[in-house]
Amino acid sequence: xxxxxxxTIEIRKPDILHSRSRLDFGIGFYLTPVKEQAVRxxxxxxxxxxxxxxxxxxLDDNRNDCTHKFFPAYDGDWLDFVxxxxxxxxxxxxxxxxxxxxxxxxxxxxxxxxxxxxxxxxALDQLRYKKPNHQxxxxxxxxxxxxxHFQSSQSL
Numbered sequence: 636x637x638x639x640x641x642x643t644i645e646i647r648k649p650d651i652l653h654s655r656s657r658l659d660f661g662i663g664f665y666l667t668p669v670k671e672q673a674v675r676x677x678x679x680x681x682x683x684x685x686x687x688x689x690x691x692x693x694l695d696d697n698r699n700d701c702t703h704k705f706f707p708a709y710d711g712d713w714l715d716f717v718x719x720x721x722x723x724x725x726x727x728x729x730x731x732x733x734x735x736x737x738x739x740x741x742x743x744x745x746x747x748x749x750x751x752x753x754x755x756x757x758a759l760d761q762l763r764y765k766k767p768n769h770q771x772x773x774x775x776x777x778x779x780x781x782x783x784h785f786q787s788s789q790s791l
Contacts, residue, residue: 706734
């Protein structure tokens with residue numbers, strides 16, 4: 636699987652140490668299979684006057700020794716998992732997690748849910764109409780080292 640990660644630098648050897656906490660799927664190295672999505676993400680660096688580098692990787696499909704979680708939609712499982720990760724609560728651990736991104740529009744709904752304005756059902760009803768962007772989070776340095784292979788980079 637070809638994946639992209641946009642940063643201000645070329646990243647030939649990703650590591651977990653530089654990850655922020657309390658992201659959608661917790662601490663990990665975040666990528667997307669959607670090149671256009673990665674390019675759009677790079678625009679935020681360019682608007683700040685920084686360089687934007689699109690890094691391209693190949694993730695081996697044969698990862699039998701890894702745990703994997705896939706969220707096919709913005710549903711209750713996804714909402715509960717993202718809520719736990721963003722609040723820094725304990726949650727089930729996986730080596731690779733795939734699913735939708737809590738972008739600005741989606742995060743507005745999640746924020747209203749966190750603050751108690753929306754019930755879980757109301758939040759899910761709002762999310763039902765959102766087309767998920769796609770992200771892949773690798774939470775294990777072992778998996779990064781063994782299965783993710785740098786292919787190239789380019790300036791945006």
